[in-house]
Amino acid sequence: MITLSKSAKKSLEDYLRQARAYLRGSKSLDADEVEQNITEHIENELEGAAEPVSRDVLDAVLKKLGSPQQWVPEEELSWWWKIIFRLRSGPEDWRLAYISLTLLVAGLLMLPYAPAGIVLILASFLASRAALSEAANPNELKAQKWFLYPSLIIVYLFVLLVLLAWPLGLLIPLADGYEHALMESSSRFNNETDYWITAVSVILAGLGLWWCILAIVLLKPRRLLRVLFRPFAEMVRSKWAIRLLLIGLALMILSAGTGILYYQDFI
Amino acid sequence: MDAKFFDNWTNQLRKGVLELCILNDIRNRKMYGYEIVRRLRKIEGLIISEGAIYPILSRLKRQGLVETSIQESPDGPARKYYKLTKQGEEMVSQMNAYWQAISGATDSIEKG
Numbered sequence: 001m002i003t004l005s006k007s008a009k010k011s012l013e014d015y016l017r018q019a020r021a022y023l024r025g026s027k028s029l030d031a032d033e034v035e036q037n038i039t040e041h042i043e044n045e046l047e048g049a050a051e052p053v054s055r056d057v058l059d060a061v062l063k064k065l066g067s068p069q070q071w072v073p074e075e076e077l078s079w080w081w082k083i084i085f086r087l088r089s090g091p092e093d094w095r096l097a098y099i100s101l102t103l104l105v106a107g108l109l110m111l112p113y114a115p116a117g118i119v120l121i122l123a124s125f126l127a128s129r130a131a132l133s134e135a136a137n138p139n140e141l142k143a144q145k146w147f148l149y150p151s152l153i154i155v156y157l158f159v160l161l162v163l164l165a166w167p168l169g170l171l172i173p174l175a176d177g178y179e180h181a182l183m184e185s186s187s188r189f190n191n192e193t194d195y196w197i198t199a200v201s202v203i204l205a206g207l208g209l210w211w212c213i214l215a216i217v218l219l220k221p222r223r224l225l226r227v228l229f230r231p232f233a234e235m236v237r238s239k240w241a242i243r244l245l246l247i248g249l250a251l252m253i254l255s256a257g258t259g260i261l262y263y264q265d266f267i
Numbered sequence: 268m269d270a271k272f273f274d275n276w277t278n279q280l281r282k283g284v285l286e287l288c289i290l291n292d293i294r295n296r297k298m299y300g301y302e303i304v305r306r307l308r309k310i311e312g313l314i315i316s317e318g319a320i321y322p323i324l325s326r327l328k329r330q331g332l333v334e335t336s337i338q339e340s341p342d343g344p345a346r347k348y349y350k351l352t353k354q355g356e357e358m359v360s361q362m363n364a365y366w367q368a369i370s371g372a373t374d375s376i377e378k379g
Contacts, residue, residue: 019318034321036347037325038318040299043343064317065316066315066318066319
């Protein structure tokens with residue numbers, strides 16, 4: 001048994017996986033037998049080479065063996081096998097890119113039948129994140145970005161929207177009939193306008209406070225931001241957090257000011 | 268355009284000729300896969316990727332033209348030897364005759 005270097009071993013594993021996947025698509029041959037012959041061929045070719053065998057030496061042998069796609073005529077393979085082959089045997093970053101895009105398209109098509117669509121989009125997001133983890137540097141992903149980034153952008157935009165605007169969601173139950181109950185139970189509100197000015201002021205003040213907290217979190221633990229919104233967090237600048245902080249403060253002041261101005265007569 | 272045409276033509280021709288060469292190679296004695304590759308790679312232009320020989324051997328076996336036997340090797344693990352079956356011998360005889368006829372006819376046309 002010949003000892004291979006770590007990188008040569010990985011190269012051989014990738015090659016044999018690719019060969020196995022491709023050969024299994026042809027019914028006219030025995031994939032296991034061919035794989036065994038290929039392995040023997042490699043061992044024979046490497047006999048006498050300095051051990052551990054380097055990747056360069058191994059790659060020269062693999063180059064002479066050729067790509068498994070050259071071994072079996074394409075017409076012997078069905079179209080669906082060719083797609084499966086690309087998914088199963090392509091380099092990891094491409095495989096995950098194909099999976100991510102397929103899941104996203106399926107998710108968007110299934111969206112009317114929630115939760116299946118949402119689950120598929122989340123699965124696509126996870127595949128994209130896995131591809132990012134696989135790549136040492138996201139900048140290494142070139143064309144794959146077009147397959148990986150759509151699901152990331154969709155999920156990140158949703159998360160961002162929820163993070164920024166969830167306090168506004170409190171307006172929904174207030175508008176949904178609760179105002180009458182509140183107006184009846186509170187003598188402070190003379191009419192509906194009073195009620196709404198109070199409710200909106202309180203919620204905007206809450207929103208302002210939340211944005212201030214969010215801005216401080218964004219300013220300090222940048223690492224958390226990088227992990228959560230990889231790889232786009234790199235584009236976020238400190239000045240954005242400062243702007244969010246200032247807007248938050250402005251909202252709080254505006255709400256407090258409105259309350260004071262409106263209720264000064266009562267006070 | 269000419270180069271592409273030539274590549275396509277040689278690819279089509281090579282596929283059939285490679286099968287004929289493999290069958291002829293094991294006609295007189297059984298051989299193991301790597302041994303066949305080593306012999307055939309000496310023929311210039313016949314093999315583009317050496318790995319292509321193994322799927323052909325497997326396909327020929329499935330078609331019943333060759334059969335295999337495992338034999339101990341003094342140099343290492345046991346080897347799988349390929350040899351022609353009776354059906355394979357008949358087939359290679361027919362193929363050789365056809366090849367001779369085509370080759371002869373092509374030569375005579377070329378010479379005018």
